[in-house]
Amino acid sequence: MAASRKQKVVVLGSTGSIGVNTLDVIARHPDRFEVIALTAYRNVELLAEQTKRIAPKQVVVADREARERLASLLKGSSPEIGTGVEDLMRAATLKEVDIVVSAIVGAAGLVPTLAAVQEGKRVALANKETLVMAGRLVMEKAKEHGAEIIPVDSEHSAIYQCLAGEDPGKVRRLVLTASGGPFREMTRNEMERVRPENALQHPRWEMGQKITIDSATLMNKGLEVIEARWLFDLPVEQIDIVVHPESIVHSMVEFRDGSVLAQMGLPDMRVPIAYALGYPERLESGVEFLNVIEQGPLTFEQPDRERFPAIALAEDALRQGGLMPAVLNAANEVAVSSFLQGRIGFLQIPRLIRAVMEKSRNRNYETIEEVLRTDLETRKTAREEIGRL
Ligand SMILES: NC(=O)c1ccc[n+]([C@@H]2O[C@H](COP(=O)([O-])OP(=O)(O)OC[C@H]3O[C@@H](n4cnc5c(N)ncnc54)[C@H](OP(=O)(O)O)[C@@H]3O)[C@@H](O)[C@H]2O)c1
CATH class of the missing domain: 3.40.50.720 (NAD(P)-binding Rossmann-like Domain)
Structure with missing residues (x-):
């Protein structure tokens, strides 16, 4: 341009x-x-x-x-x-x-x-x-x-930046990093009792309410796996998640020769926003510079898929394909807003999504109208399901 x-x-x-x-x-x-x-x-x-x-x-x-x-x-x-x-x-x-x-x-x-x-x-x-x-x-x-x-999502912007000038055929794996959210170290019993105000306290990022709750359940990372699948045209088997509580490495790309490229910086959305607006130029974003000495050690761990079942639900929806990711998304939106209204508990969010996915008949789609119809129908099913919970 x-x-x-x-x-x-x-x-x-x-x-x-x-x-x-x-x-x-x-x-x-x-x-x-x-x-x-x-x-x-x-x-x-x-x-x-x-x-x-x-x-x-x-x-x-x-x-x-x-x-x-x-x-x-x-x-x-x-x-x-x-x-x-x-x-x-x-x-x-x-x-x-x-x-x-x-x-x-x-x-x-x-x-x-x-x-x-x-x-x-x-x-x-x-x-x-x-x-x-x-x-x-x-x-x-x-x-x-x-x-x-x-x-603009910081993880996908990181991957986009790591892929610039690279042959996509030489990518072995994408690694999405996750902060782990506010409940990374909680037991399931403790998570059973969390309230909306606890879940709205994200340790690293200041964001809107919906994505903040998605970050607490780790559904946000599940949604990002689906987003990465389409943006970078790679199957779910080549997209991994690691928990990185410091949120300095925004994501990584592993290449066939053993190289791993990572994009780093302080967690501030103005970096990926400036990148998307200015691409291929880099624009001044107003963000402080990362001082790796002051920052100290960076740590990485496996996500706990048992305590955070939302990841597997999203991967499952992606594997099923067709309209199932739209079902997942609508069920999640209803679950999150019901949690915020105090109508369901935190651990009921993934339970509700699973129940709605199990009830929904999947099929392929050709038009956006089919996707929108599924979105509406799923919201109705999810609300009925809440009545039963
Ligand atoms: N926040 C982040 O750091 C971050 C990072 C990565 C990705 N994202 C993604 O970016 C998107 C926005 O997130 P956010 O955190 O900025 O959300 P947000 O703070 O809740 O802002 C949402 C925006 O959408 C508008 N809006 C809400 N419902 C609408 C509707 N039905 N029709 C039209 N406009 C509507 C809101 O208007 P009102 O203010 O008038 O309600 C507001 O302008 C999400 O998809 C999120 O996953 C966000």
Whole structure:
């Protein structure tokens, strides 16, 4: 991409943790990027503040009520305010736009992200659920429409960086690192009693609520295995997980000659965000430099698959293929929000997902509509299952 004119950017999910970090990186490069559209759901206060500061041409919120609240905060000087999925898709496919940052959380990110892919945009992909739900289709569409999907997830960004200039045929194994989350050293008995406020305390990363709970159950790593399968076109047998509590090595690639390349740095999402926005250039991200002497020893251990069954559930869904990863994703979203509402316990999250997967009939899919229908049906099954728990 030519660096001579400003790159036009849309940030889907600008009020979230990734969205805010993205705007921080962009603000460091006013000569390089121009933000054309921002989207949020109901946090209109933060969106109003971002809109006043950045002056995008378009913003999108959840519905009419959110639009009215936003318009009154912006007092007449507002850009076009859209609502709902149709307007999210419109923002993601604006002709003039070069880069779409996909930072909505959960299944809601799939449709606008796919729309951007089909418009041949560069997609800076944080919304891993897009590839979990419909990875095969999304990657096929990216190829067909010449879209670049550059991962923002720190593990996948690390792998992407380690693979730059390498022959993918010479990769033996991808190694995703996991911090292990806040319950790495807890017994199952202790885990039975954890409450949402305990699970929301991540030891290394500050993130949105859903991914923070996914990190505590290690489902986040399971989802990342599925994401890696599609991004790097490797089978699950060549994707491993190691727990690395210091979160300095963001992931590794092992090559056939015995070399292992790792990407390291302090845990701050602005590094992978800057990489996805600037690729192939490296941009200043505002992140402190890693001092390996001060950092001290780096440790690695096997994940405990018995205490954290979510990993095996995700690997199983990936092996089954077809619509099963979309079932896993929807069941997980219902389980996580039910846990956050105090309706189920922490260890019931994987139990519920397993029960829903066992109840669901798997099949292959051709269209995104089939994936979305499965998402809706699975949510219904999961809610019924909660009633039974
Ligand atoms: N946070 C991280 O460090 C991190 C790291 C790697 C990957 N990711 C991935 O990045 C994505 C975003 O994570 P996050 O932590 O930034 O989440 P977050 O802080 O919860 O932010 C989510 C964003 O999506 C918007 N949103 C929520 N529900 C929506 C819906 N139904 N329709 C449209 N927009 C909706 C939110 O708007 P409101 O604010 O108005 O609710 C907010 O802007 C996730 O897929 C996550 O797995 C995050």
